Amino acid sequence: MKKVYGSAAEALEGVLHDGMLIAAGGFGLCGIPELLLNAIRDAGTKDLTFASNNAGVDDFGIGILLQTKQVKKMISSYVGENKEFMRQYLGGELELEFNPQGTLAERMRAGGAGIPGFYTKTGVGTVIAEGKEHKDFDGETYILERGIVADLAIVKAWKADDTGNLVFRKTARNFNPPAAMCGKICIAEVEEIVPRGSLGGDAIHLPGIYVHRIIQGDHEKRIEQRTVRTA
Amino acid sequence: MAWDRNQMAARAALELQDGWYVNLGIGIPTLVSNYIPEGMDVTLQSENGMLGMGAFPIEGEEDADLINAGKQTITELDRTSYFDSSTSFGMIRGGKIAMAILGAMEVAENGDLANWMIPGKLVKGMGGAMDLVAGVGRVVVVMDHASKHGDSKVLKECTLPLTGKAVVDRIITNLGVLDVVEGGLKIVECAEGVTEEELRAATLATIV
Numbered sequence: 001m002k003k004v005y006g007s008a009a010e011a012l013e014g015v016l017h018d019g020m021l022i023a024a025g026g027f028g029l030c031g032i033p034e035l036l037l038n039a040i041r042d043a044g045t046k047d048l049t050f051a052s053n054n055a056g057v058d059d060f061g062i063g064i065l066l067q068t069k070q071v072k073k074m075i076s077s078y079v080g081e082n083k084e085f086m087r088q089y090l091g092g093e094l095e096l097e098f099n100p101q102g103t104l105a106e107r108m109r110a111g112g113a114g115i116p117g118f119y120t121k122t123g124v125g126t127v128i129a130e131g132k133e134h135k136d137f138d139g140e141t142y143i144l145e146r147g148i149v150a151d152l153a154i155v156k157a158w159k160a161d162d163t164g165n166l167v168f169r170k171t172a173r174n175f176n177p178p179a180a181m182c183g184k185i186c187i188a189e190v191e192e193i194v195p196r197g198s199l200g201g202d203a204i205h206l207p208g209i210y211v212h213r214i215i216q217g218d219h220e221k222r223i224e225q226r227t228v229r230t231a
Numbered sequence: 232m233a234w235d236r237n238q239m240a241a242r243a244a245l246e247l248q249d250g251w252y253v254n255l256g257i258g259i260p261t262l263v264s265n266y267i268p269e270g271m272d273v274t275l276q277s278e279n280g281m282l283g284m285g286a287f288p289i290e291g292e293e294d295a296d297l298i299n300a301g302k303q304t305i306t307e308l309d310r311t312s313y314f315d316s317s318t319s320f321g322m323i324r325g326g327k328i329a330m331a332i333l334g335a336m337e338v339a340e341n342g343d344l345a346n347w348m349i350p351g352k353l354v355k356g357m358g359g360a361m362d363l364v365a366g367v368g369r370v371v372v373v374m375d376h377a378s379k380h381g382d383s384k385v386l387k388e389c390t391l392p393l394t395g396k397a398v399v400d401r402i403i404t405n406l407g408v409l410d411v412v413e414g415g416l417k418i419v420e421c422a423e424g425v426t427e428e429e430l431r432a433a434t435l436a437t438i439v
Contacts, residue, residue, distance in 0.1 A: 133412070
């Protein structure tokens with residue numbers, strides 16, 4: 001079965017529909033599926049819910065889909081870098097479900113691993129715990145959190161082979177593996193598609209079973225907080 | 232007189248122990264890495280998926296794929312390992328990280344911590360803070376003792392939405408060091424030039 005597609009738009013064909021839930025990889029602007037986000041903007045799909053740690057910045061990442069009002073709801077842990085997000089949220093145009101970062105990552109992993117819910121002590125005694133089942137284990141209180149299964153997962157990796165095996169680079173791995181796992185369909189954009197066998201089976205970060213479509217393209221890879229020391 | 236940001240970070244560095252894996256929050260806690268004692272083996276975790284965090288890069292060597300949890304460019308060390316976010320929070324929630332040093336907006340005498348939200352004003356999110364305070368072995372808060380308006384941030388009860396309930400072990404401020412103990416806070420030490428009376432007067436929490 002052919003997994004490699006010619007462009008982000010081609011890879012998204014037949015996959016998008018209004019009101020869908022999309023899980024996106026990335027942390028800040030690091031390791032985000034920028035080509036697929038651009039293509040979703042061009043496709044004009046509306047009322048989207050994104051499970052994504054962050055919401056990009058005003059003109060990059062998920063931020064571009066906020067500009068075009070294509071996003072109905074965000075499930076995120078931190079959205080502090082995006083003025084348009086704040087404007088829409090405070091104006092009541094955008095729903096926001098805050099998830100603690102580790103809870104969000106585990107909800108994706110669990111959803112992809114066939115686990116519909118799990119207990120965690122994260123958030124006990126805070127607003128996050130309100131309305132959730134509480135249960136004591138060994139004298140400590142935990143809350144029930146649900147696994148996420150997304151209609152579509154969009155991720156960014158460094159390299160792929162044509163079977164969808166992925167390798168990430170440094171901290172650009174972040175949410176990409178759990179996001180990929182929780183998608184009914186997963187599309188990966190990579191910097192380079194390499195021949196089968198050249199990645200080495202022991203070095204694969206995410207097995208191709210989780211990846212259904214792959215595209216290769218040029219990435220801007222914008223830096224959010226360029227910080228240097230004086231030598 | 233009181234401690235400045237760097238002196239607070241230097242004091243917080245005394246909390247480190249050889250062999251520990253530690254997570255440093257954004258702001259003053261980040262400065263703690265400048266004061267790790269020579270010869271002490273401490274590995275810094277960045278919750279976006281890295282153990283063994285190095286210094287900021289020199290100009291021209293920034294790598295868009297290599298950032299810390301504050302989204303700043305950083306470098307790697309020879310001990311560095313990378314992993315995904317669910318693995319990262321597995322080690323946090325699982326108690327493998329010995330200590331987190333975090334900033335705060337408010338801390339209460341029972342160890343309640345508020346550092347993620349001001350209703351109606353600041354809606355940024357908790358990031359990894361709720362997972363960290365719930366999971367790591369020891370939570371040390373480093374912050375100014377009072378807000379910009381001069382109000383004590385060391386309270387009987389937090390007024391802001393909580394990040395964690397009864398999670399703080401030790402508070403380091405510009406005025407001194409306090410431990411969360413049965414019945415309230417216990418003064419561990421006063422900052423240079425600060426008297427115990429001044430520290431008590433600046434604190435709304437019960438001091439035992």
